[in-house]
Amino acid sequence: MTEAAAATRSLAWLPGGLREQVGQAATRARRPAPARGPGAGDPAVRRRGMQPVAAGSRGAPAARYGVLPQQHTTVMQMPHWDQQLPIYQQLADMLAARLLDGEPAEGEPMPSVRALAGQYLLNPLTVTRALQALGDEGLVEARRGLGMFVRPGARERLRSIERERFLHDEWPRLRQRLRRLGLGPADLNWEALQ
Amino acid sequence: MSDLLIEAHELTMRYGPRTAVDHVSFQIPKGRVFGLLGHNGAGKTTLMKALVGLLPAQGQLRVLGLDPLRERVKLLEQVCWIPDVAVLPRWARVSELITMLGGLHPRFSAERARTLLARTDVSLRDKVSSLSKGMVVQTHLALMAAIDARLMILDEPTLGLDVISRKAFYEMLIDEWCDGERSVIVSTHQVEEIETLLSDVLMLNEGKLALAISLEDVDRRFVALSHDAAVAADMEAAHPLLRYRVQGGSAALFDGEPPQHLLPLGRRIRPSLVDLFVALTRRPEAHRTQFQDAR
Numbered sequence: 001m002t003e004a005a006a007a008t009r010s011l012a013w014l015p016g017g018l019r020e021q022v023g024q025a026a027t028r029a030r031r032p033a034p035a036r037g038p039g040a041g042d043p044a045v046r047r048r049g050m051q052p053v054a055a056g057s058r059g060a061p062a063a064r065y066g067v068l069p070q071q072h073t074t075v076m077q078m079p080h081w082d083q084q085l086p087i088y089q090q091l092a093d094m095l096a097a098r099l100l101d102g103e104p105a106e107g108e109p110m111p112s113v114r115a116l117a118g119q120y121l122l123n124p125l126t127v128t129r130a131l132q133a134l135g136d137e138g139l140v141e142a143r144r145g146l147g148m149f150v151r152p153g154a155r156e157r158l159r160s161i162e163r164e165r166f167l168h169d170e171w172p173r174l175r176q177r178l179r180r181l182g183l184g185p186a187d188l189n190w191e192a193l194q
Numbered sequence: 195m196s197d198l199l200i201e202a203h204e205l206t207m208r209y210g211p212r213t214a215v216d217h218v219s220f221q222i223p224k225g226r227v228f229g230l231l232g233h234n235g236a237g238k239t240t241l242m243k244a245l246v247g248l249l250p251a252q253g254q255l256r257v258l259g260l261d262p263l264r265e266r267v268k269l270l271e272q273v274c275w276i277p278d279v280a281v282l283p284r285w286a287r288v289s290e291l292i293t294m295l296g297g298l299h300p301r302f303s304a305e306r307a308r309t310l311l312a313r314t315d316v317s318l319r320d321k322v323s324s325l326s327k328g329m330v331v332q333t334h335l336a337l338m339a340a341i342d343a344r345l346m347i348l349d350e351p352t353l354g355l356d357v358i359s360r361k362a363f364y365e366m367l368i369d370e371w372c373d374g375e376r377s378v379i380v381s382t383h384q385v386e387e388i389e390t391l392l393s394d395v396l397m398l399n400e401g402k403l404a405l406a407i408s409l410e411d412v413d414r415r416f417v418a419l420s421h422d423a424a425v426a427a428d429m430e431a432a433h434p435l436l437r438y439r440v441q442g443g444s445a446a447l448f449d450g451e452p453p454q455h456l457l458p459l460g461r462r463i464r465p466s467l468v469d470l471f472v473a474l475t476r477r478p479e480a481h482r483t484q485f486q487d488a489r
Binding site for chain 1: 366
């Protein structure tokens with residue numbers, strides 16, 4: 001009995017000790033299914049999608065694509081959504097930001113509702129609404145029986161939306177700030193930024 | 195059969211002199227994820243026990259069109275239930291549990307159980323006693339989700355699990371169980387974690403249903419205004435349900451449209467379930483002492 005108990009205890013430690021590593025590997029390795037867009041579960045990819053374009057305009061109604069809530073700073077945290085926008089809208093913005101990066105590429109399928117729901121811990125209805133919102137923007141389209149696909153020209157469309165928003169919303173503020181600081185084009189480094 | 199998986203009308207349940215569930219009425223259609231929220235002792239577990247026919251209740255109750263108390267065996271063919279005290283036999287191997295369930299449950303698929311478990315870190319050869327708490331719960335869910343049922347009832351399934359295990363649990367639940375037809379009812383008081391998973395919420399406060407609403411309607415019905423400290427008195431004067439702190443200031447939560455004159459003073463934010471929960475289920479400890487452990 002004591003021997004068995006000891007064996008049990010030593011075994012019981014194993015998963016506990018492995019948990020740290022498991023945690024890091026879990027989202028990537030355990031879930032081949034939703035990783036249809038390459039690196040869908042990759043933290044680096046997510047962070048890239050999350051990069052705020054202009055920190056100041058967070059939550060403003062016009063802040064659609066690009067300006068995204070700070071979340072998933074670490075993969076294993078429970079997803080955190082901000083209180084400014086409806087969650088489906090926040091998800092749509094995140095997916096749009098990824099589309100802008102070519103994930104998934106045009107003509108490729110979007111991750112399924114269930115995969116996204118599982119990945120972001122969202123009710124499938126919320127995910128469906130987000131995909132619908134992207135559909136309304138002309139970025140994705142449903143193919144009968146196959147799910148949602150990225151529409152040809154989606155990136156260009158997104159980019160033009162983004163450009164428009166930058167020129168209309170961000171640039172005037174930025175220009176004002178540059179003026180106030182007395183900075184001109186010659187003072188700015190145009191190359192080193194990747 | 196109708197699209198309603200659960201129909202409860204005026205359910206009342208008592209433990210001796212204490213009313214644990216007090217005239218509760220609600221309906222659960224198919225394809226939904228219901229959160230049953232309440233503080234300890236609010237009646238969540240008691241209500242769930244009635245749903246699976248473990249306790250009698252006054253009032254009318256139909257689960258999948260059946261009377262849970264009288265037709266329990268038939269009901270459990272189509273209902274998965276993980277109680278808050280769920281345990282798997284420690285001596286058993288996971289493969290043995292699969293064999294056992296295959297013999298016990300007519301709608302259990304061993305193949306599906308193995309597929310689900312392949313997503314986890316649990317191996318079929320593992321003994322339950324060698325698994326971490328999170329892995330045991332994950333195993334339990336995999337076994338239950340391998341039953342082709344229409345309703346899953348989960349009582350505090352992730353209590354005491356670390357964040358990784360909790361996320362893995364809900365990920366599997368959403369990805370592998372919810373298919374638009376089946377419904378889930380999950381009780382918890384870790385409201386913020388499952389808020390986004392839910393389609394509907396039932397809030398119990400001392401046995402009474404404080405709120406039964408879809409999440410979509412939450413956004414329509416309740417309005418939260420974040421505001422500066424300077425206008426706090428104005429907000430307070432309008433008697434909001436709750437005033438609370440948010441990032442960068444305060445917020446006031448209103449049931450319905452707030453008075454017009456307040457709108458320019460604040461900014462609309464998404465009312466969170468946690469805030470609603472706090473507003474509608476106050477004083478968790480106030481009445482508790484006199485009923486200590488009536489169960």
